[in-house]
Amino acid sequence: KQEVTQIPAALSVPEGENLVLNCSFTDSAIYNLQWFRQDPGKGLTSLLLIQSSQREQTSGRLNASLDKSSGRSTLYIAASQPGDSATYLCAGGSGNTGKLIFGQGTTLQVKP
């Protein structure tokens, strides 16, 4: 059974800092790994999708990597800005049901 863990639960950094959010999963037979952002009271916005045959994806200041052998994914945010403050969730899918298993999220605060 796939389990997804995100550490830390909360993170506060000064503006301009580069940071890494961590996501670990138990089933190495993961298909895709998807990173989301959630602002308070809003739905989830998909940031990056790493397919099983890929090792990383990049979008602007965001870079996500996937290491299936170690059961880890990281989301790297370069030159953080106050607008990056949100909760970031990772989710992985395995098995044949199409379901995603979500981590509990990391709440990021970027201070001006």
Add this chain to the structure above:
Amino acid sequence: SQTIHQWPATLVQPVGSPLSLECTVEGTSNPNLYWYRQAAGRGLQLLFYSVGIGQISSEVPQNLSASRPQDRQFILSSKKLLLSDSGFYLCAWSPKFHEQYFGPGTRLTVT
């Protein structure tokens, strides 16, 4: 491009009243559809998913039900709401397995 809609955006309902939340997807056909609930301070809980019209799988036994009357329409219902049904309800669609995109959500408060 694909768009997913949910309504209403917010809802306040008394205990024991019925519920109907609607989700529709535009710009795609035969998507997989999902209902999640996010309670305050808790993670996402998958409630139902559907791989086609009339095909509903339930993840958690409760007083909620789901229906998919049309290809791109997914409805979450209850005959009698409980206080514990309060939360943020999210609908998601998937073009293929293990990849999902979410709607804006419905905030439900049961009083």
